Amino acid sequence: MTLITSQMIHSAPFHDQLEAVRLADAHFDAQGQVETTGDIDRKVVCLRPMRKGLPEISAESVGEQVRVHLYGHGGSGWTLLWGSIEKAMALFEEKAREHKFNDQVSITIIGAGCMGKAVALSLFHAGYRNIRIVAEQDNRIASLNSTGYLAMVSLATESETEKQEAEQLAIETLKGYQSVDRGTHPIVNEGVHLIDVYSGLGKEGEEGPLETYTGIEPFAEAGLLPKPQQGVVEFSTGVSYPMQKFQTYFMDTAVIMAAFDHELRTRNIPVIHETVGSLDDIKTYVVFNCSGLGAASLNHDDKVYPNMGLLLELAHQPLKKLDYIIYTRYQPPDAPKRSSPPDKADIYFMPRSGGLLGATFVDHNDGSDNALNEALFTRILRENKQFFGYPLNTH
Template sequence: MPATPNLPTPDFTFDADQPGACIAGVRPYRNGSYRLDAETISSKFFVHNYGHGGAGITLSWGCASKVRDIVRSHLVGSPDTKVAVLGAGVMGLTAATLLADLGLTVTIYSDRPPLQTTSSKAGGQWAVSVVEFAGKRQELTDIIKFAYTTFKASIGQGFGVSERPNYSATPSHNLDVVIQLAPGLIKPRQSLPREPFEGHTKPGFVYQTLLIEPPIFLAKLEADLRARGITFVNKRFVDKSDIIASVPETIVVNCTGLGSMMLMSDPKMVPIKGQLAMLPPQPALQYLYGQDGYLFPRADHVVIGGTFEVGVNNETPDKSVCQDLVRHIASQFGKAAAKPLPDIHIHNPDHAPIVNPQIPEV
């Protein structure tokens, strides 16, 4: 049997001192599960849509469809025609898009433009990453089905979505959970006698999934919303009472992610810092790769990431961490000396529940 030819090897040349070469974001993880529900507070109808961990982009369209359904049901007995969306990340933009489809007047309030939100600092693989769903199995199944089919239908439409194989040394929980919840949505993983890369000699696996490139996706969503007359308001809220006092709309869709830890006084929210090394783009690379970290070739950069710092709530990158990330992935291809990784590089391999050391468990 002929040997499987190797796929192109990445160029791991990396200068952490270059502007934008090392970035950091904070995942809005929520203990137990994400929040997707509604409540009335001081005559305002709040819909909450936050706490999606590292799966915000992945779940976005599906969660937006649930938000749309909640608001549509509310409108049956309400004269409201206007809605406020808090947050201009992927959850806010997709929710605003589907709410506008209902004929509502939508205003988006955010203290950051879309391309400066946490969503813009995601790797972009479609996978259910770092999110729990206790008691929400059927709901999550519906969400991932709607999200995946919407993303797949948008391929070639300027949203930065493409189909990609993902090669991994071990089974990926983040993709296996999709296969378990929604059989047939993506192809089952295939076992490989050897991953098809330089320096690789051991067995591995390949999945078929999607890559959503955040800079393209967010920019397209924003442009489409502005073209439809959606207003963006630069606004930073202090707390829940500030929202109630300063937002004129009576329907408020809360997509503030980690901001809900303070705005909604939600003690279940846990910040999880992640750092990314951004290499120059390499168009010849058309695969995703994971092994105690990941490598995602995009149009703008080859993104290397996978760090996991529970309870760390800052967006200050560490150049040495980024350099270690690159060195680690390069070592798998025989392009750098192998080196033990600090714990922050291990991307929750057992998918265990996460407890924030700074926030009491409730």
């Protein structure tokens, strides 16, 4: 299958030949459900802690206690990480001066995701020594399931002002990842590198990859990342598409979280597995509330809600040859036309772990509808097989 002309090949500024994701042995039964999935290692349902509007980054005094809130980043926790922590730390330092706290003040951090662990290490770097993290668990959390794609694609901002504020947090985070990539970050210096991101150029009504908002545009427009190029992508299966190529930072979330854990152990910062029922139960002088979805009840915040995503973790992939990201809307051949929003990708490949496929954004969904989940897993696999040029095997 080809969707390009010879004239387009000669005029394109790039013609990239890429290894295709291996999906050849995935079959579907007569009802269209996945039957055998030798290249699929694990199906993952993940919940993003969305918050209507902006993430909550604030500080308040409750008697002698200071509470710093740092939650509600949706699927953009890694994209807004360092900018959000910098803002939260500035708010905390202001309160610390008001309360005359010293470097031995007792600090509890609720939540062991990327925000919780990174803020603990940031506090240690700032000189504080009496720190602990409290969380129900820290091994099956959204931060580990996150794809690690630095892009503004999973927030619920409601105005241009909110969008600009979120973009500023993202720009500060980008600077943080640049220092990680250079090896000069004070907390972590592994798991981050620049990567090519391919997105469609097709228009509504056409087949193949369609024009898509990638979330990298604000960085490119600010001159912080390269502007996109247009050209042709040809996969090893023989399928070719006109696409545009961006660059952004890819964060291998498992590597970075493992690095955070190593640094926490080195600094004797404990992670205590407990359930926090109320902020009033925490008796330390300082509380950092990085509780994600738990903030809905802990901070009585009705703007927080779950946004479900699904991932297929892959096996048997030539991962060294798959160092690219695909983020695009996609219209399969001979399928009913659909008009998904321009910022919602249908094809979403990341080279994290053994490689993964995703691309579902189901608002206000807690992941408990197993029939819906299986239908979405099947759609992800079916459309990725078509995109990468594999036949749909049914029997």
